[in-house]
Amino acid sequence: MVLLVATTLLLLPLLLLDPL
Structure with missing residues (x-):
């Protein structure tokens, strides 16, 4: 948990900084 x-x-x- x-x-x-x-x-x-x-x-x-990492997901927020990754330019999708």
């Missing part, structure tokens, strides 16, 4: 939240917080900035 904690690992899921950690990965989400790490991936969210």
